[in-house]
Amino acid sequence: MTKYLISFPAAAMQVPAHELAQVGRDAHAVIEEAKAAGVYVFAGGIDESVAPTLVAADGTIATGGYTWAPTLNGGFTVLELASYEEAIAWAARIAKACRCDQELRVFGLDTQS
Template structure:
């Protein structure tokens, strides 16, 4: 089945009051559990940018590491969920559920099919 990346940008949840984050966590974990129960969840999680590590780095083809932000980079990703679903419409349904739970819009992208990598 096709695999889809559902993601949102870093900062997309900045509008949520601090006191609402426990509820956001609860509802987003419920969606993840629902996806697991449905057998479509492959991976998911939020990315940390506040733990003292470099928030972004780029490794060039020459092996040189440039600590970010990198000028040509797109927006940083704030969180992801990867689902294995039969159709784009199914991916959009999961994205809608996580958008409500996380209180922010979600980006949907389909992974290219590679028979050597997908079981």
């Protein structure tokens, strides 16, 4: 089984305010389906009200992330699935619920973790 990251940046979700509650219900319904199917690992979103902290190897910290990198925000779902085709099908279900395209990525297996 392979773990897949299904995600979207915050700017991709262009949903009118009056539809947000329904989007939330639809997205949670897909997550409940993933849990029932036994493929759910975790899901959530970046809390944009909390600034990232950059931590160096010597323990020094700086407010903000990498200045040269795009902002990391939006929603994330990790599912453990038998095939890439199955991952595409779940990503499509999440895209429909969230009303925006989803990026699909494969996690590499780290046998030491």
